[in-house]
Amino acid sequence: MPFEFSFTDEQEKFRRDVREFIHNEIMPTVANYDKLEELPIENMEKMSKQGYFGLTVPEKFGGKGLSKIEYGILLEELGAICASHGTILGAHLGLCVTPIILFGTEEQKNKFLPPLASGKSIGAFALTEPGAGSDAANLQTTATADGDDFILNGTKIFCTNGDKADYIIVFAANDKSLGPMGGITAFIVEKNMTGFSVGKKEKKLGLRASSTIELIFENCRIPKENILGDIGAGFMIALSTLDGGRVTLAVGSLGAAQRALDLSVDYLRQNQGEGGNLSNRQSIQWKLADIAMEVYASKFMCYNNLVELEKYYEIIESKEKVPRQLRDRVSRGSAISKAYVSEVASRAITTAIEIQGLTGITAGSELERGFRDSFIAEIYEGTNDIQRMIIAKELLGLGL
Ligand SMILES: Cc1cc2nc3c(=O)[nH]c(=O)nc-3n(C[C@H](O)[C@H](O)[C@H](O)COP(=O)(O)OP(=O)(O)OC[C@H]3O[C@@H](n4cnc5c(N)ncnc54)[C@H](O)[C@@H]3O)c2cc1C
Numbered sequence: 060m061p062f063e064f065s066f067t068d069e070q071e072k073f074r075r076d077v078r079e080f081i082h083n084e085i086m087p088t089v090a091n092y093d094k095l096e097e098l099p100i101e102n103m104e105k106m107s108k109q110g111y112f113g114l115t116v117p118e119k120f121g122g123k124g125l126s127k128i129e130y131g132i133l134l135e136e137l138g139a140i141c142a143s144h145g146t147i148l149g150a151h152l153g154l155c156v157t158p159i160i161l162f163g164t165e166e167q168k169n170k171f172l173p174p175l176a177s178g179k180s181i182g183a184f185a186l187t188e189p190g191a192g193s194d195a196a197n198l199q200t201t202a203t204a205d206g207d208d209f210i211l212n213g214t215k216i217f218c219t220n221g222d223k224a225d226y227i228i229v230f231a232a233n234d235k236s237l238g239p240m241g242g243i244t245a246f247i248v249e250k251n252m253t254g255f256s257v258g259k260k261e262k263k264l265g266l267r268a269s270s271t272i273e274l275i276f277e278n279c280r281i282p283k284e285n286i287l288g289d290i291g292a293g294f295m296i297a298l299s300t301l302d303g304g305r306v307t308l309a310v311g312s313l314g315a316a317q318r319a320l321d322l323s324v325d326y327l328r329q330n331q332g333e334g335g336n337l338s339n340r341q342s343i344q345w346k347l348a349d350i351a352m353e354v355y356a357s358k359f360m361c362y363n364n365l366v367e368l369e370k371y372y373e374i375i376e377s378k379e380k381v382p383r384q385l386r387d388r389v390s391r392g393s394a395i396s397k398a399y400v401s402e403v404a405s406r407a408i409t410t411a412i413e414i415q416g417l418t419g420i421t422a423g424s425e426l427e428r429g430f431r432d433s434f435i436a437e438i439y440e441g442t443n444d445i446q447r448m449i450i451a452k453e454l455l456g457l458g459l
Contacts, residue, residue, distance in 0.1 A: 064363060064366075066128070070128060070129060073125075073129050077132060077136045078136050081136050081139075084102065085102050085105075085137075085140055085141060085144060086140050086141075088101075088102060089140060089144070089268065089428075090423055090428065092267075092268035093268050094423065096262070096267040097268060098147070098223060098268065098269070099143070099144065099147075099268050106144075106148065107177060107178025107179070110122070111133060111152075111178075112152060112175065112181075113152075113156075113172075113175065113176025113177060113178070114130055114133060114152060115127065115152060115157070116172055117160070117172075120168055120172035120173055121173040121177055122172070122176040126369055127303075127307075127365040127366075127368050127372075128362065128365055128369075130152070130307065130365075131306075131307065131361060131365045133148070134148065134307050134310045134311045135310045135311065135314035135317075135361075137311065137314065138310065138312060138313065138314030138315045138318075139314035139315060139317060140318070141268065141428075142311060142429075142432035142436070143266045143268035144268070145311040146219055146269040147268075147269050149311070150182070150183055151183070152182075153303055153304045154182070154183070154184030154219075154228065154301075155182025155224075155226060155227070155228050156175050157372070158245065158287060158288075158299075159175070159228075159247070159287065160372075161296075161300075161375045161376050162245070162288035162292075162375075163247075167285075171226055171247065175226065180225035180226060181220050181224050182226050182228075183219060183226075183227040183228070184218070184219075184228045184304075185221065185228065185230070185248075186230050187215060187216055187217045188213065188214060188215055189216055192217075193442060193444070193445050195297065195441075196238070196243070196294060198213075198230060198232045198239075198243060199213055200213025200215065200230070200231040200232065201213060201231055201232055201233075202231035202232065202244050202246065202281070204233070205280070207283040208281060209231075209233065209246065209280075209281045209283075210254075210278055211248075211254070211276040211279040211281060212276055212278060213231065213276050214273060214275050215273065215276075216261075216273050216274075217261060217271050218273070218274050219271055219272075220269070220270065220272075221257060221270065221272025221273070221274050222257050222260060222272045223270065224250060225249065225250050226247055226249055227247075227250075227274065228246070228247060228296075228300075229245070229246045229248045229276070230294070230296075231243065233290060233293075237291065240294055241291040242291060242294075243291070243297075244286060244291060244293040245286070245288055246281045246287060247285045247286075247287050248276075248279070248285070249285070252280070252281070253280065254276060255275070256274075256275045256277070257272055257273070257274060257275075258274060260272055260273075263435070264431050264435065265428070265432040265433075265435045266432050266435050267431075299375060301440055301441065302371070302389050302390050303372065303393070304440050305394060305396065305397035305441065306361060306364045306365060306393040306396045307365075308397055308401070308439070308440050309357070309393075309396035309401065310361045310362075310396075310400075311436070312401045313354070313358060313361050313400050313403075313404070315404040315436075316350070316353070316357060316400070317354050317358075317407075319404070319407035319410070319411040320354055320407055320411070322411050322415075322425070322426065323347060323410065323411045323414050323415075326414060326418075327343065346413070347410075349406075350403075350410050357396075357403050360392075360395065360396050360399065361396050363392070364389070364392040364395075364396050367385070367389050367392060368393070371385055371386065371389045387453055390453060391450055391454070394447075394449040394453075395446070395450055397436075397441070398443040398447060398450075401443065402437065402443065404433040405430075405433045405434060405436075405437065408426060408429045408433050409430070411426050412426050
């Protein structure tokens, strides 16, 4: 059996349509949203109309019912033009909608998925706390049982879409004595719940058009209908969700890297550098070739990982037991893709800036924004140090 990866004709058409939409509707606006540090509400509405906010949601819940490959294509194309837009969509669809599809009850799916799929409601995911970023198991937000309900107390930070979100997947410790596996529960928090409030908005180096928000829980009562999955299963839900989040983050970085390569090639074909034709210089050619090699490898890595992710999520959704080997392969593959491709994007953009010189570093230029944005991909959804830790521990059979 030959080993081959290629996109179907439908997927190629999907990419062409997405690209045309993004180039016409999104691209002309992105520099301004970045400058104003403002959520691109109008663009989000346009993206909703295209069905992007419900792309992977089953059709019976109002989504497009497309696969992780189309989701990857969409995030790759968004990543090429504006990582903030990819981040907004990824937090909504990958980190909020996906765990509801995977772990929600039929009642939860019927209630939450249709408004989320249409984009009328926006989703978010709140795991990180002041003392629980890399050490995500060290949650201090508590969930105290009160009859069938739970009462949440604590503070989450750096929650993407947190100010705009209608529904947020929130993780809290229900029993610290049990440790993370058994002692953390996931909840679907609704924005109007008493005791929930939105705190400060972070000012960031990059991804300035996506909002990053503090969330405060003061005796916030969560009815049992809003518990996601089993009590105590929250950490497993977070890890499975992040397995998908990381590879889709990687595919956004792939888009950014490819774009930097394309901009460099265009620049070299069109411009004579100071002191002669730059494209004839071997040092420049080798930089380009290095980036082209890394982009080529990244593409296979990301899409192969997305195929595995699709299988992995199908098994979780069917409530069958996920084979240990598949879970480990997906976790390691996602960690490898996230760390490798985010660093490829940073190298590609740095190289493009080196080639363009003054044009590349000018504030407001596409490459300057890309440089600020791409670095953040090395940090969020688990820093690249943490990805390396996951990869090595899995290789050595040390467990997490
Ligand atoms: C733009 C943006 C959006 C975000 N969106 C969300 C969101 O929607 N939801 C959410 O829950 N979180 C979100 N986050 C938070 C993000 O996931 C965390 O920033 C990330 O997990 C790192 O945590 P930290 O920043 O607290 O770093 P720290 O944990 O404080 O780490 C600091 C440094 O120490 C290193 N380090 C820590 N522990 C180890 C170790 N054991 N071994 C080796 N090195 C280590 C790290 O690699 C890093 O270099 C977002 C962050 C950003 C920047």
